[in-house]
Amino acid sequence: MNLTVLVAQVLAAPTPPTDPTSPVAPGGDTVSVAINGVNGTPSSSIVVLLAITLLSVAPSLLLMTTSFTKIFVVLAMTRNALGLQGVPPNQVMAGLALFLSLFVMAPVISQVNTDGVQPYLHGQMSFSQAVSAGEAPLADFMVKHTREEDIALVTRAAKLDNPANPASVPFTTLAPAFMLSELRSAFIMGFVIFVPFLVIDLVVSSALMSMGMMMLPPTMVALPFKLLLFVLVDGWGLVITALLGSYSGAG
8 A cells, every 4th residue: 555655656646846935135143254243343353463573673773763772782882882792681781671661662662562562452543543643642752862974964865855854754764763873872872981991901001011911811811990980979870861862951
């Protein structure tokens, strides 16, 4: 009986196909990829991407747009003037220069965060607007500590027109000009630091020559006197005070 029913179902006429349904307007749950969230703030993935990008270029920004280079060069020249080759080590010098740079740049960093970073994170500015707003305080700091001669030098080298005012100097011109001014200032401070230690070297060398002790290295004899002089006058304090004063206008 079951076989007969099965054969009848197989031989029966096929069911006609159903008519296609008309397309429905899009709505309901959708999948989209957007830079900003629903409230206009940047998505967390974009913020993480920007943070990683900033960390990758942070060493260049630290060297070219902050006081780090000048401070590190002056500290290194102080070590060389004392006649010390590896004391303090480079890690200590770089760490001291980094934290002194953070101290000098703290007002600028705070203003960059207030004018550019926070408005962008709260969806009040686009990325390009935030970059322009955050660049302004940093550019003001760099212009304040850059000589006009260095700006003119870089401008002539790039074959550009002279800027109408300091605010109109392009950042690509301002960065190398700022670096040249910082290196010049660092070398001037290094010269002042070298002079008293050079006098000690001359006195020690003359004393050894007069006593006929020409086989004794003068640098070895002069080193204790240099260290004693540097400690008695609080050399590190004087150097750091001069560095900080060159940015605050107190020195």
